[in-house]
């Protein structure tokens with residue numbers, strides 16, 4: 001397998017908030033003159049939380065000694081995409097509103113980016129996976145049977161409380177119903193990856209996000225895991241449904257958050273999750289968020305077309321249309337690695353791309369359009385056209401490029417063909433080094449260039 005690196009185009013000058021950059025440089029210099037710098041440490045200010053790719057060097061979940069073949073990691077991660085896309089499609093296609101955690105539903109290992117948070121009083125450090133397509137947060141708790149990593153200990157928190165089965169939140173996660181006499185805590189079971197499952201209690205405790213505290217944050221405390229491998233991290237649901245972080249923090253964050261995902265190659269906690277309207281880019285292009293009442297947690301946008309270089313790719317409008325009844329359309333997701341288009345759309349993009357780049361073309365992992373890297377000078381940019389917003393992908397977001405000099409690949413793929421999916425998913429690799437603002441309050445999504453490697 002080839003060892004690849006992302007293609008870097010130095011002329012792509014990021015849109016940045018220079019005042020903030022100046023301030024953080026100032027502090028970085030100040031700190032570096034007084035203390036030895038821990039390259040894996042991260043600063044955070046106000047409501048910013050640092051974000052790191054899960055398999056990067058400074059991540060506690062990086063078990064491999066870094067062999068430098070991060071692209072193999074990307075390819076391995078991307079090999080889980082078809083299951084993730086199937087899962088998202090199964091959510092999107094549901095005819096009835098589904099619970100934020102529906103028992104019997106498949107939830108997949110989508111651990112791509114993690115944030116550091118603290119839970120309880122005093123705060124206990126935990127790592128949680130960012131997931132924009134789920135609502136509920138869950139965390140492995142102490143005493144958990146089958147959990148493998150750091151757990152949260154409710155006993156040592158003075159602000160911990162469980163939720164009674166009669167509370168409306170319990171109904172929302174489809175907890176087991178209350179016994180006919182008396183009451184009990186809210187238990188729920190979640191099936192996982194087909195053959196595995198976990199059981200959890202719905203609880204609440206203080207949630208520390210950088211310098212902010214959310215008192216009484218409701219989340220699932222995992223008590224036992226059976227079968228397979230439920231991911232060792234907690235999961236932070238950033239969807240837009242009723243149990244998500246956004247919905248539980250409206251008074252604090254007004255339904256707004258953004259993230260900048262660093263490259264998978266990035267070692268450090270250099271990405272950020274910003275919660276609330278303060279500190280978001282002031283001028284940013286936006287596109288409306290579309291609401292699918294059948295699946296309230298997903299972030300749909302109106303993708304109206306695609307260009308390869310100057311060529312507008314011919315795609316039948318029906319293939320791009322948003323349809324809440326079938327789940328068709330395009331979502332932005334933080335848990336899929338490479339962008340997946342339904343087969344006819346992907347084929348049209350790929351064919352146009354191949355027309356403009358010299359072959360021959362070969363395949364590598366999920367990528368079916370790899371070519372001699374010497375041709376990168378003529379590689380066309382790819383533009384996603386949304387209502388009110390054109391996103392021209394920086395080349396590092398559309399190509400995976402060989403440092404050993406031989407190969408570059410178009411870093412996108414077709415949706416799995418065996419599920420007849422009608423959903424397009426804009427994924428991590430295409431979101432690197434962009435500030436993506438989810439403004440649920442005003443029902444819009446903003447995108448600006450920002451270097452956060």
Ligand SMILES: *[C@@H]1O[C@H](CO)[C@@H](O)[C@H](O)[C@H]1NC(C)=O
Nearest residue numbers: 103176188189198199224226
């Ligand atoms: C939930 O899991 C527990 C423990 O594995 C089991 O005893 C219980 O029957 C399960 N309940 C449901 C509704 O699946």
Ligand SMILES: *[C@@H]1O[C@H](CO)[C@@H](O)[C@H](O)[C@H]1NC(C)=O
Nearest residue numbers: 159161204205214215216217
């Ligand atoms: C948290 O919820 C508990 C139980 O409903 C309540 O007694 C307490 O006052 C709440 N705390 C805050 C800070 O809202």
Ligand SMILES: *[C@@H]1O[C@H](CO)[C@@H](O)[C@H](O)[C@H]1NC(C)=O
Nearest residue numbers: 288290302303304321322387
């Ligand atoms: C998406 O954009 C197309 C083209 O501008 C428009 O016809 C369609 O109504 C839009 N769909 C939604 C749901 O806004």
